[in-house]
Amino acid sequence: MNDQFFGKEFRVMLAVLVGVFALSALAFQTPFAGVLTVLCAVAAFVLTWKRVEWGLAFAFAELFGNSHGHLSDLFVGGFALGMRMAVFLGVMAAWLLLVLRRKTALPTGDQRLVAFLPLFAAVALGFTVGFAQNPARLAFADGNGYLYLGYVLPVLSVRWDDVKRRLLLQALAAGAAWMCILTLGLVLVFAHVPREALSGVYTFIRDTRTGELTDMGGIFRIFLQGQFSAVVLFLLLAVPPWIGGRRLPAASVALWATILISLSRSFWTGLLAAAVVMVALLFVTKAFAVKRWAKAVGGQMLSAVGGILVLLIIVLAPLPGLSTGFGSFSGLFGARTTNVGDVAISSRWNLLPEMLAEIKDAPALGKGFGEEVTFKTDDPRARAINPDGTWTTYAFEWGWLDLWLKMGVLGPLAFLSLFAFLARGLWPLLATERKWLGIGFISSLVCLAAINVFTPYLNHPLGLGLLLLVLPFLPERVRIPRPERVPAKASAPAAPPVMAMEAE
Numbered sequence: 001m002n003d004q005f006f007g008k009e010f011r012v013m014l015a016v017l018v019g020v021f022a023l024s025a026l027a028f029q030t031p032f033a034g035v036l037t038v039l040c041a042v043a044a045f046v047l048t049w050k051r052v053e054w055g056l057a058f059a060f061a062e063l064f065g066n067s068h069g070h071l072s073d074l075f076v077g078g079f080a081l082g083m084r085m086a087v088f089l090g091v092m093a094a095w096l097l098l099v100l101r102r103k104t105a106l107p108t109g110d111q112r113l114v115a116f117l118p119l120f121a122a123v124a125l126g127f128t129v130g131f132a133q134n135p136a137r138l139a140f141a142d143g144n145g146y147l148y149l150g151y152v153l154p155v156l157s158v159r160w161d162d163v164k165r166r167l168l169l170q171a172l173a174a175g176a177a178w179m180c181i182l183t184l185g186l187v188l189v190f191a192h193v194p195r196e197a198l199s200g201v202y203t204f205i206r207d208t209r210t211g212e213l214t215d216m217g218g219i220f221r222i223f224l225q226g227q228f229s230a231v232v233l234f235l236l237l238a239v240p241p242w243i244g245g246r247r248l249p250a251a252s253v254a255l256w257a258t259i260l261i262s263l264s265r266s267f268w269t270g271l272l273a274a275a276v277v278m279v280a281l282l283f284v285t286k287a288f289a290v291k292r293w294a295k296a297v298g299g300q301m302l303s304a305v306g307g308i309l310v311l312l313i314i315v316l317a318p319l320p321g322l323s324t325g326f327g328s329f330s331g332l333f334g335a336r337t338t339n340v341g342d343v344a345i346s347s348r349w350n351l352l353p354e355m356l357a358e359i360k361d362a363p364a365l366g367k368g369f370g371e372e373v374t375f376k377t378d379d380p381r382a383r384a385i386n387p388d389g390t391w392t393t394y395a396f397e398w399g400w401l402d403l404w405l406k407m408g409v410l411g412p413l414a415f416l417s418l419f420a421f422l423a424r425g426l427w428p429l430l431a432t433e434r435k436w437l438g439i440g441f442i443s444s445l446v447c448l449a450a451i452n453v454f455t456p457y458l459n460h461p462l463g464l465g466l467l468l469l470v471l472p473f474l475p476e477r478v479r480i481p482r483p484e485r486v487p488a489k490a491s492a493p494a495a496p497p498v499m500a501m502e503a504e
Helices: 008-027 032-050 052-065 083-100 117-133 136-157 162-192 195-207 225-238 249-262 265-284 290-316 326-338 343-361 380-385 399-407 410-431 435-454 461-473
Strands: 073-076 079-082 211-215 220-224 373-376 390-393
Touching: 008 032, 008 052, 008 162, 032 052, 032 073, 032 083, 052 083, 052 136, 052 162, 052 225, 052 461, 079 083, 083 136, 117 136, 117 399, 117 410, 136 461, 162 195, 162 211, 162 220, 162 225, 162 249, 162 290, 162 461, 195 211, 220 225, 220 249, 225 249, 225 265, 225 435, 225 461, 249 265, 249 290, 265 435, 343 373, 343 399, 399 410, 399 435, 410 435, 410 461, 435 461
Parallel strands: none
Antiparallel strands: 073 079, 211 220, 373 390
16 A cells, blocks of 8 residues: 555655745745746656656646645746646647657547536536636636646557556655645644734735635634545545555545544545445445444544544644644634524525526526626625625635536536536445455546535546546446356356456
């Protein structure tokens, strides 16, 4: 299990993520930010030119190790070309040149590509209606995240073997590890450094849209969108102990601490839905064993306690600048769990009827990317601008309704169809030694779908990236193998059907 996620490639990619973040902080609001962006594009081009899977691993590491893709920007004619977009252009440019030189091929006829066609049609519809009815600037800003789906072509052009697939798992692990390090580092800094000395850190995190830092009565909530990668890695690492595999306690403790301090109810809801599906799949695969399951549950409980202890040690350590006590720490999670009337929830419920009314106006075709909705919000930042709380925006919660509003009914249906296709393609893994990977990925897809109910991740490269990450673990022709009949005179059961992927 260590080799699957935490090998040499993991260490290299983690070091790159740390280095790029440090350089981005140093270059923030200077002309060198544009230089760094160009260098990332060049690195992506060179890696892809050498080996397409290397360029893709670089892109996935950047995706899962950053939130919004704007650690550095290159301004071209007033347009901000972010680091993530620069990496995308570098990878796609190199891949297209390889196709033109016939060193790689277009994945025509691949059933995995066909499964994406309804989603491509929905995105095209969103852009068409959006540019026709809404300001072009808003339509592009709203829908440009879906351009990330272009990676499906280079992903499917690679012939993925075990070594190459492991490279992707290590890219995910590197991104998740960096999110844990950054999250816990911010907890430490904001617990012990005077607030006036942290204005630069706060501005960098806010303006690069890396995350949200919220003072919750002496303790800061550290929410980074990129923590989604920690959620996915958590689910993948949670499965093996249930089926007799090893538990990685240090990684589990760090992931628990990160997920807890995010104080994200959407993450918690997604993990709960994933846990239900995970247990169901364990029963389906006949992996039930009382002693082993009890040990797995106990291990997760110990990891959760360990995560809380890590946060306590960081926050309550006898260092300068301590501004809180144990009471504030314990009340933080209780308030977040039981307070159903806070600003975020009330604003979300105020938005719901307005979104439903907008959807009702054009349920079939939608209103396109850039469509704005006006509603009443209790957010103090919005009320500082409009005292009556009236707020108009094209970016809002209720992710599945967002898809319907922008792309018509085809949007959510296309995503649901794709989710079903991916789950069906992962199903054969449940009959192999890789069942932990099949269960982990299917649970992660369920988690993503549940998170998207309240917080939109399917219109963001982070959510789309998980869908792309799963593809190399599927066969080109997706089917659920039927069990073979045992001949009447056979003295032993027939061999299980050959899977499309070799066992570890």
